[in-house]
Amino acid sequence: MPKTLDAKAQGSQWLLxxxxxxxxxxxxxxxxxQALITEMLRYVPFAHARVIVEWGPGTGAITASILARKRPETLYLGLDLHEPFIQHLRETYQNVPNTLFLQADFQETPAIxxxxxxxxxxxxISSLPISILPEPEKVFQVAALSTRGLFVQYxxxxxxxxxCWPPRWIRRYFGHHQVRLVLRNLPPTLVFHCFLTPETLGVLEGERVLATGLPVIGV
Ligand SMILES: C[S@@+](CC[C@H](N)C(=O)[O-])C[C@H]1O[C@@H](n2cnc3c(N)ncnc32)[C@H](O)[C@@H]1O
Incomplete structure (x- = not known):
């Protein structure tokens, strides 16, 4: 993407x-x-997070806010399938410490x-287009295996x-969730804040139950 002063407008055109x-x-x-970004990041524990993962950073609208707020020592991993987006994000944020962009499918997250x-x-934090993915439930299943606290999806x-009604999957894999409506977005959008509870942490078959005492959000 060409680097000009009006990077935001360029990003919009490029995404379209x-x-x-x-x-x-x-x-x-x-x-x-901006309203959607603020809502997406409402519960992200920037002050003590060790690792933050973003699925589908795209042209980087949410990424910019995450990287502006994360601590330098927090590891950020951005996974996207679309190679041009990954190249652009790598160039844009090459000086932000502990920040990596990987061309990868979200399902690779536990291995990564x-x-x-x-x-x-x-x-x-996920911007994956869940309603058009072949197996939308997979998103919540892999999320529950990849976070120790919070999963946010719009x-x-x-x-x-x-x-498409995500709470049917959220209830299966997360103990607690909130749904919020963001009208100031094109188009209006629902944000699902999903929280693992001690009961749901590690309930998936074959999943190693983690040591107690890890920060679990929302309980
Ligand atoms: C809705 S767009 C992201 C928009 C961006 N967050 C923003 O607000 O500008 C969805 C992104 O998810 C990526 N994506 C789609 N399927 C994916 C998958 N299976 N694994 C990882 N990324 C995927 C797409 O390449 C695209 O960049």
Whole structure:
């Protein structure tokens, strides 16, 4: 993407162009608004997080706020399938310490965390286009294996018309959740804040139960 003063407008155009080229992968016509970004990051424990993972950073609208607020020692991992986005984010944030962008599928997260000697992330922030993914439930399943506290996912309200209702999966994998509506976004969007509780931490089959005393948010 060309570097100009109006990087935000460039980012919007670029996302729209990418959407027109790969609609099912990109799944968004406009970057997240400031209202959506604020809502997405409402419960992220920036003050003590050791690891923050972002799924689908895209052109970096939410990423910029995460990186501005994270502590230098917090490890940030951004995973996206779309190679041009990853290249751009690597160039833009090459000077931010402990920040890595990987061209990877979200399902690789547990293995990637393992590679960095991190059993789980403290917060997982997702812009994945869940309503158009072939197996939307997988997102919540992998999230529950990848976070020790918080998982945040947004979804356009338009997806409700298609019958996509994430709480049915959230209840299966997370103990507690909140749904909030953000009207000031194009289009209006629902944000799902999902919290692992001690009861749900490690309930998945074959999952190693983590040591007690880890910070679990929202209980
Ligand atoms: C809605 S866009 C991201 C928008 C961005 N967060 C913003 O607000 O500007 C969704 C992103 O998810 C990525 N994506 C789609 N499927 C993916 C997958 N299976 N694993 C990782 N990233 C994926 C797309 O490449 C795209 O960049």
């Amino acid at each position: 162009r990418s959407f027109l080229q790969y609609p099912r992968r990109i799944g968004a016509i406009a970057p997240a608004s 965390l393992h590679r960095f000697h991190q059993p789980r992330a403290d917060a997982l 979804m356009y309200t338009l997806a409700l018309v298609k019958g």
